[in-house]
Amino acid sequence: MRKVQLGDSNLYVSELALGCMSLGTERKQANYIIDQALDYGINYLDTADLYDQGRNEEIVGEAIKKRRNDIVLATKVGNHLKEDGSWYWDPSKAYIKSQVKSSLKRLQTDHIDLYQLHGGTIEDPIDETIEAFEELVEEGVIRYYGISSIRPNVIKQFVNKASIQSVMMQYSIFDRRAEEEILPLLQKQKISVVTRGSLAKGMLTKDALSITQAKAQKGYLDYRQDELLSTIKQLIDLLNRDQTLTGLAIQYALQNGAVSSIVAGASSSTQLSENVKALEQSFTTAQLEQVAHIAKQNKYEKHR
Structure with a gap:
């Protein structure tokens, strides 16, 4: 599987990443999916301290400890976990620097390759947040950092003030909000986009019509x-015989020059295999251009 440089870092990530949130809490099954992903050539795993109240990091850490050097390990911080399982938003320097220790312990590693702020608003103490990440880089606890955000104003602040290597954001055929305002900016600054939601909650998979009929009665964004x-x-109707809607969704996102990797979850071996096969499909320029004519060009109105 092709590896792409993340920002201007020394990290090279597979074009398809495994989003670990969907693994569940059954350790044996999760281990199998992670092993299968690595065997397919996926080297980029994305988790977060919030997922299953830290259990997800524990499962990932156990699964990769014998292959740690082969992996680009990404996790996230900012959602302050409480003992009762609830959480609140906390981008403070104190929390970030204390929580990283807990993540390292759960992940059974001495460093995190990519540490990401898990959200953010324009009212946050952004300078303080950046200072925390920069100190963790200097201490060798993390190699690089980024943010996970869809908010243009927040992203622009980090682009201007921080040494981020990546922005994780929702981007798909059904969610093209970033195309005009944010993706060109990040590409110009050599900051990689890693996407989430590129299969739009299953509405861009082989089961698209049934999933949309069952789960999208209220629509999706401005659809x-x-x-x-x-x-x-x-x-x-655009697809040829050997092409799938999943393949079209993945390739549409990847063809944007700002995008380095598609973070896709997999709760089963079959789902992972389908995603990998979709990545291997090719589409003509004409097909991808036609997608842009068919799908709406959404705009950022909320979540600034």
Whole structure:
């Protein structure tokens, strides 16, 4: 599997990453999926301290400890966990520097390759947050840092003030909000985008129509349900015999020059295999251009 440089760092990540949130808490099954992902050539694993109240990091750490040097390990911080399982937003320097110790322990490692702020608002103490990450880099506890955000104003602050290598953001055929305002900026600054939600909650997979009918009665972003169904049918009509909607969704996101990797979850071996096979498909420039004509060019209105 092709590896792409993350920002201007020394990290090279697989074009398809394993989003570990979907692994569940059954350790044996999770280990199997992670091993399979690594065997496919996926070297980039993404988790967070919030997932299953830290259990996800524990499962990932146990699964990779014998292959740690082969992996780009990413996790996230900022959601302050409480003993009762609830959490609140806390981007403070004190919390970030204390919580990283807990993540390292759960992950059974002495460093994190990519440490990401798990959200953020424009009202946050951004300078203080950046200072925490910079100190962790100097201490060798993390190699690089980034943010996970869809908020243009927050992203711009970190681009201007911080040495981030990546921005994780929602980006798909159904969510093109970043295309005009943020993706060109990040590409110019050599900051990589790693996407989440590129399969749009399953609405861009082989089960697209049934999932959309069952789970999108209220629509999705600025799409009504009937618009989603109509758009899916038009996208399916674009496909050739050996192509899938999952492949089209992944390749549409990857063809943007700012995007380095697609973070896709997998709760089963079959789902992981389908994602890998989708990555291997090729699409013509004309097909990808037609997608942009079929799908809406969404705009950032909320979540600034």
